[in-house]
Amino acid sequence: MSYRAPVGETVFFLDHCTSLPTLAGKGELSELSTELVAQVLEEAGKFANERIAPLNRPGDKEGTPFQNGVVTMPKGWKETYRAWAEAGWNALPAPAEYGGQGLPSMINMACVEYWHSAAMAFGLGPMLTQAGVEAMHAHASDELKEKYLHKLVSGEWMGTMQLTEPQAGSDLAHLRTRAERQGDGTYRIKGQKIFITYGEHDMTPNIIHFVLARLPDAPSGTKGISLFLVPKFLLKEDGTPGPRNDLRCASVEHKLGIHASPTCVMVYGDNEGATAYLVGEENKGLACMFTMMNLARLAVGVEGVAVGEAAYQHALAYANERKQGRANGKESSPIIAHPDVKRMLLTMRALTNASRAICLKTADAIDRSRHLSDAGERTKAADEANLLTPVAKAFSTDAGIEASSLGVQVHGGMGFIEETGAAQYYRDSRITAIYEGTNGIQAIDLVGRKIGLAGGETLARVIAGYRETARKVAELKDPAFGAVVLRIEDGLKILERTSKHLLAAKQEDALAGATPYLRIFGLVAGAAYLAEIALAAHKAKSGGDSNPAHDARIATARFFAENLLPAVAGLELAVMSGADSVLQSEAALVA
Numbered sequence: 001m002s003y004r005a006p007v008g009e010t011v012f013f014l015d016h017c018t019s020l021p022t023l024a025g026k027g028e029l030s031e032l033s034t035e036l037v038a039q040v041l042e043e044a045g046k047f048a049n050e051r052i053a054p055l056n057r058p059g060d061k062e063g064t065p066f067q068n069g070v071v072t073m074p075k076g077w078k079e080t081y082r083a084w085a086e087a088g089w090n091a092l093p094a095p096a097e098y099g100g101q102g103l104p105s106m107i108n109m110a111c112v113e114y115w116h117s118a119a120m121a122f123g124l125g126p127m128l129t130q131a132g133v134e135a136m137h138a139h140a141s142d143e144l145k146e147k148y149l150h151k152l153v154s155g156e157w158m159g160t161m162q163l164t165e166p167q168a169g170s171d172l173a174h175l176r177t178r179a180e181r182q183g184d185g186t187y188r189i190k191g192q193k194i195f196i197t198y199g200e201h202d203m204t205p206n207i208i209h210f211v212l213a214r215l216p217d218a219p220s221g222t223k224g225i226s227l228f229l230v231p232k233f234l235l236k237e238d239g240t241p242g243p244r245n246d247l248r249c250a251s252v253e254h255k256l257g258i259h260a261s262p263t264c265v266m267v268y269g270d271n272e273g274a275t276a277y278l279v280g281e282e283n284k285g286l287a288c289m290f291t292m293m294n295l296a297r298l299a300v301g302v303e304g305v306a307v308g309e310a311a312y313q314h315a316l317a318y319a320n321e322r323k324q325g326r327a328n329g330k331e332s333s334p335i336i337a338h339p340d341v342k343r344m345l346l347t348m349r350a351l352t353n354a355s356r357a358i359c360l361k362t363a364d365a366i367d368r369s370r371h372l373s374d375a376g377e378r379t380k381a382a383d384e385a386n387l388l389t390p391v392a393k394a395f396s397t398d399a400g401i402e403a404s405s406l407g408v409q410v411h412g413g414m415g416f417i418e419e420t421g422a423a424q425y426y427r428d429s430r431i432t433a434i435y436e437g438t439n440g441i442q443a444i445d446l447v448g449r450k451i452g453l454a455g456g457e458t459l460a461r462v463i464a465g466y467r468e469t470a471r472k473v474a475e476l477k478d479p480a481f482g483a484v485v486l487r488i489e490d491g492l493k494i495l496e497r498t499s500k501h502l503l504a505a506k507q508e509d510a511l512a513g514a515t516p517y518l519r520i521f522g523l524v525a526g527a528a529y530l531a532e533i534a535l536a537a538h539k540a541k542s543g544g545d546s547n548p549a550h551d552a553r554i555a556t557a558r559f560f561a562e563n564l565l566p567a568v569a570g571l572e573l574a575v576m577s578g579a580d581s582v583l584q585s586e587a588a589l590v591a
Contacts, residue, residue: 003053003310005045005114008549011038013357016536017529018106018364023371028102037107040092044111047087051080052118059121059260060424064201066252071200071262077122078203085155089115090126094133094153098145104371106363109302113356116306120428121260123306125158125198127299131292132159132210139280139288140229147235148208158204161292162193162211162266170441172212172286173221179213179228180273188273189213189230189247192266199264200232200249206241207232210292211268211276218283227285228276230268247274257427293436294389298366300435301359301392304400307432308352311400311407311425316345318420319410335410343563344410348403350560353533354526355396361529362388383458387450388525390442395522397432398439404429443514446521447502459499466528467492473531476538480554484531487561491524494568498575505579512579516571527565530557 014020015034024032055076062074084090093108094100108130115123133152136145151157168174177191189211193199200207209230218224233241246269253263268274280288319336327337335341365388368381404425408415415422433439451459470488473481498517502510534557537550 003049003056003118003313005041005048005117006309007038007041007045009353009356010041010110010113010360012536012549012553013360013533014106014110017357017532018360019368020104020106020364023104023367027371027373029104029371032103040103040107041110043087044089044114047084047089048114048118051083052115052122055080055122055260056119057421057424059119060257060428061259063259064252064262066200066249066262069200069248071202071249071252071264073201073203073262074260077260081122081125081155081203084126090129090155091153093130095137098133098137098149099153100133104363104367105298106360106367109298109359109363112299112302113306113309113359116303117310119260120303120307121258123303124258124261125201125203126155128161128197128292128296129155129157129159131161131295131299132208134295135210135227135288135292136229136279138291139227144229144277144279147239148229148231151206152208156204157206157208158198158201159208159210160196160199161289161296162196162199162209163289164195165192166194170437172225175212175214175225177211177213177268179215179226179276181215187213187228187276187278188269189228189276190269190273192250192268194265195253196264196266198262199266200252201262205233209247209266210279210289212285212289213276215282222286224283225285225289226282227279227288229279230274230276234275245274246271256430257424258431297389297393297436297442298359298362300432301355301362301394301396303432303435304397304429305352305356305359306400307425307429308348308355308400308403311404311422311429312345312348312352314422314425315348315407315410318414318422319345322411341410344406346556346559347564348406348410350530350556350564351399351403351526353556354522354530354560355392355399357529357533358388358522358525359392359396361525362392380454380458380461383453384462387446387453387458387462390446390450391518391521391525393436394433394439394442394446394518395526397429397435398519399522400429400432401426439518440515443518444511446518447510447514448507451499452503456499456503462525463492463496466524469528469532469535472535476535478538480538480551480558481531481534482558482562484527484534484558484561487565488524488527488531491520491527491565491568494572495520495524498572501576508583509579512582513575516574516578520568520571520575523565523568523571527557527561530560533557 023029059074065072091100092103096102136149180188211228211230212225214224234243234245236242248267250265250267320334322335323332324335327333365381365385369378372378408422408426411422414420470485474485534554537553541550
């Protein structure tokens with residue numbers, strides 16, 4: 001079954017449920033129009049469908065052979081990547097002064113979904129390059145930008161993000177990679193990094209590594225971390241790649257999924273040390289890296305959407321073709337006619353569409369924080385983006401794993417057979433809950449830092465928006481919406497009670513309840529955003545638009561509210577009264 005980018009769903013959402021129509025044509029976006037956005041997304045979908053998607057299964061089988069320090073990418077990947085970069089897709093969100101197109105984040109994130117749905121292993125490398133561009137533009141010196149940013153924006157060179165070390169996974173305070181000052185303003189890096197996506201490959205003539213390291217006189221802990229740009233090849237006077245830097249890929253990991261994405265162990269300083277250039281200020285590298293990570297976290301959430309969408313399309317096609325059993329008195333029915341298969345497919349669709357909405361709403365908040373004319377409104381939008389980012393990352397990746405698992409289940413025994421392709425989506429999706437801060441870390445961030453933003457006003461504004469959506473649905477009095485209003489109102493009460501409880505709870509109790517709380521937040525947000533989509537669909541129908549997609553949008557919102565959102569009642573119990581059973585259960589954790 002061939003993947004088809006859901007361009008129609010994306011365009012409808014951006015046109016009716018985001019600030020895009022308001023921002024387009026104004027300020028820095030004066031040349032942008034909703035018609036142009038639709039054209040961009042159509043072309044992106046076409047490239048994903050026709051050029052990237054055919055690489056997915058062969059790339060998974062071929063992998064990335066590693067020999068004598070060299071990684072060879074699967075057949076066709078280098079050529080497709082070059083065509084992708086030359087078409088300007090890497091430059092989509094980048095600043096115009098360095099060759100970018102300066103388009104809003106929500107448009108780029110829509111495209112990020114298409115690239116990852118077509119082949120997640122393909123999309124991973126460019127995503128990190130774009131994150132590197134963001135960090136450089138925000139923090140690097142003008143000299144460093146002039147030397148490297150143009151090539152990163154164009155995609156001629158690719159970038160990596162390097163935090164993790166064998167003894168320091170998410171705990172960066174224990175980072176050991178060292179940086180030594182040189183007399184000429186450069187630095188020398190020595191150390192080892194692990195789990196480095198696209199750390200070595202043959203797709204571009206140079207790879208630009210963004211590496212966290214510690215200076216000899218740095219303060220202890222995370223306050224003593226600096227960020228460095230470390231090129232694979234040092235530059236000659238004319239700006240082209242010259243001698244090889246003192247760094248190498250020591251090995252490539254053998255992984256559960258994303259086999260065509262090289263995950264590398266990187267070694268710096270076999271000899272004098274790798275030449276490096278400071279990004280930002282000494283000992284303030286974590287702030288620079290978080291510029292990369294915040295973008296990467298949203299993009300990883302979009303990866304969850306992407307794999308969920310691809311798995312759904314794959315399972316839906318199979319369910320319409322595969323005949324087994326009797327449904328409605330008919331012999332040899334397509335399995336989609338069976339209620340439980342319908343339930344699984346509807347769950348996949350609802351989780352994926354809700355997650356897409358959460359991610360695009362987060363991107364919308366980012367865009368408003370950059371492009372609104374009023375400074376106070378920009379600050380509010382930035383707070384909203386900060387609040388939603390851990391939800392977008394964690395809820396959407398959990399949803400992608402659940403959807404891809406259901407995709408295997410829809411296929412039955414054939415789903416467990418690699419030849420059908422369903423298993424690859426499940427394997428590929430599993431890493432997303434671990435990437436860029438595990439989902440448990442996202443939940444801790446949400447509870448510990450984000451729900452209390454602006455004294456709780458940011459959360460209150462978001463909840464008020466969800467309540468207003470429910471009010472508008474109630475005004476319609478349309479039976480097609482079923483119990484959407486009632487379920488959202490119940491969910492909002494639970495979200496408010498659990499938020500209040502966690503804000504007042506002891507730290508350990510709050511940490512114990514953080515993950516079920518994030519799930520509550522994601523379910524309520526997803527239900528509200530799907531209801532917003534359904535409202536726009538209802539309006540379009542009332543205006544004479546007979547597109548059957550509108551009925552599907554309303555039905556999806558109803559299914560989510562009536563079948564998935566009720567889980568918040570049980571999750572509330574876990575948040576409010578489950579901490580003791582988590583914190584005092586050492587006796588259960590025995591071999």
